[in-house]
Amino acid sequence: MAFHVPADGKIVTAFKAIPPTQTFWKTISLFVIFNTLEEKLSIQIRSGKKILESGSNWLESILNERKISLRSLCKLSEEAINFELETILNQKNTEIEFRLEKIRQQTLETAQKTVTAVQLRNGQIAEALLEVLNSGKHQVLIYYPWINQAVIDDKFINLLQKLVNRGLGILIGYGTARRQ
Numbered sequence: 001m002a003f004h005v006p007a008d009g010k011i012v013t014a015f016k017a018i019p020p021t022q023t024f025w026k027t028i029s030l031f032v033i034f035n036t037l038e039e040k041l042s043i044q045i046r047s048g049k050k051i052l053e054s055g056s057n058w059l060e061s062i063l064n065e066r067k068i069s070l071r072s073l074c075k076l077s078e079e080a081i082n083f084e085l086e087t088i089l090n091q092k093n094t095e096i097e098f099r100l101e102k103i104r105q106q107t108l109e110t111a112q113k114t115v116t117a118v119q120l121r122n123g124q125i126a127e128a129l130l131e132v133l134n135s136g137k138h139q140v141l142i143y144y145p146w147i148n149q150a151v152i153d154d155k156f157i158n159l160l161q162k163l164v165n166r167g168l169g170i171l172i173g174y175g176t177a178r179r180q
Contacts, residue, residue, distance in 0.1 A: 014114065028052065030059075032074065035089050041070065103143060133159060141168035 004012040031044040043063060045055040062068050071078055134138055138165075160170060 021084060028055075030073075032070065038095045100143070103141070104179040107141060130156075132161070133163055133168075133170070136163065136170075139171070141171045141173075145175065 002008075002010070026047060029044060029046045033044060034040075035042065041063075043056055043060045045052045045059060059073075065071065070076075070081060074081075102108070103176045112144060129142070164170060
């Protein structure tokens with residue numbers, strides 16, 4: 001190997017001896033996390049409870065660049081991965097339905113105590129929401145599966161702040177799994 005070849009413009013002016021590399025073995029855990037709302041996988045490498053950010057980011061980047069597949073990384077078949085994803089989604093949807101049913105039951109029980117419960121759809125929502133909020137006396141429960149910026153603007157936030165300051169309790173639930 002020709003490191004010092006002045007005729008080619010390669011001139012060694014200094015060098016440093018590097019000790020041999022050392023290998024350290026450490027037990028780590030690999031977590032494959034499926035976000036049911038975004039239907040996206042992410043990877044975490046942990047040492048105990050500590051997330052190893054650089055390793056997690058590197059592994060996730062080579063997974064996203066398709067340099068390695070989840071199938072080969074976890075040594076699973078495509079069918080097994082799809083089965084697990086479907087199981088997670090079904091479980092999440094069941095949990096959401098259970099929570100919604102519990103909220104519906106609580107709303108019905110509360111409605112029997114002279115409280116009004118209203119279920120709105122599409123174009124009725126914005127106007128009726130403002131009317132319900134302004135007429136609330138003690139507590140308002142809002143479940144909004146697909147809340148968006150058309151309703152939640154500065155005017156709406158200021159109204160919520162005004163109502164809370166006057167003593168109205170406001171509970172807001174939002175979101176649903178994408179496959180519902």
